[in-house]
Amino acid sequence: MKKQIFKRDSVLLAFTFISAFASAVFYANRISYVFVNTAVFSGFAELLLTLSVISSIGLLVLYILKAYNIKVREKPCSDRGVFLFFTVLFEIAAVLFTVADIAFTIGAGAETSPVILKMILKTLPVFVSFCAAAFLLFIFPKIKKDVFKKIIAAVISLGILTGAFYILFPFFNYKIVSDPMVIDAGDAYSVVFATNAKGTGYVEYTYEGEDYKLYDEAAGRIKGSSKIHTVKVPKEHLTNNSYKIGSARVIEELSYGGRSGKTVESEEYNFKVYTGSTQTFLTISDWHTRLQKAYDAVSYTGAYDGVILLGDGVPGLMFDDEIIDYIIRFGGAVTGGEKPVIYVRGNHETRGGMAAELPGILGLDSMYYTLSSGDYEFIVLDSGEDKKDDHPEYGSMVNYEEYRKSMISWLENTAEEYEDLYANKKCIALVHSSDICIEEDLKERGFSALNKLNASQIISGHTHTCEFFEENGINIYLDGGHNNGVFTASKLTLNEKGYILEAWNDSGEKVFEKDLSWK
């Protein structure tokens, strides 16, 4: 008889932990709440989370009542019907939430599931603390054999000590985890690379017989609190020159002193800039974390002199690891650190807490600007988000309508000032969404300014399709990206008479080719 009661206790206990885990995962899945609430009603996901937490606590209370034989009324656990009702209700809730969690995580797809897993890892300490507290308060005292108690106490103590030691002295091999992505920031090159822990960042090279070591710094203070390092280098210093990147691990920075760790340095990179009459650029958009697919497509495009990244490499920017894994490492991989990158922001890079850090991380003073490559002019624009600012997906944290207004004013001023100069230029505009702005009036003003600047072509992404059409007197090319498991990468070849647009998918099929003349 005693044995049977113990079994029932164990089942309740198991469901308590399952339910706590389901609650933790549901909480970690907050990026799905907007979609759940849109489908049902505002606050529905939060209501479900509350019910899940109540059911976890309820199961723990039921376990305590059962295991400790606590009197609820006159007799211990006398009201069996009520007890059974709540047990079954909470256990069913635990199972339903677990199933919902699995469905959410798998259903989020290859792009968002890793983000959810990262959020689960962040939530894990809360779940572990709940389980540990429940264990120590209600289960540990009931263990009869002293030897088990001693073993468990030893294991828990060892775990706590190891965790504390790791916080003070994190032990792993410090290293550089990406080739540098060298971004053409218009007035300078911005060398961006990442390490697997926070540290300093520097670029070393020799220019006209003089040795240079430039740091990622702000007004003389070397930055040491990030895994991402950004060093601005004058264009003439890096052009057709070799350079190294390096980083010293920073364990802690104090007002007085601090602790540094290992210094790591790269091999030499030979940075080549082609400014002749024929120039080739790989153009890629909408890789949405599908790095391998993108690399496969790029393997068929043949050689290129530079890379144009047209945005949407991530689902959003909540973690610096998303910038490292899907933007910096990607840019570094497709250039080997030896070709310039022109970076155009996608709407998915405007979302999440790290989105506001992105321009600084990439060393860009503005996400819209002009740059020259020999005889060719590029106008980089930023279409911002693709929905109105009050859309629930943005959590009231965006001001893109005003931002787009400022960008269009800047473009109009540029057109006003440089109309005559650009009349003889070969000009291409780059923008993630070919609409430029979601506001019709701003779109019209944008196209009008681009026409004044003699832009022959807009190259964009956003639709995940490979298309060519003409709108408002300007050619528009949508360069591919990831679509239903197939990736398309494009190549732009510039020459004196015109330019060629080509595209290949990740199976090596050429899916687009067009020869065009400058305006």
Ligand SMILES: [Fe+2]
């Ligand atoms: Fe997009």
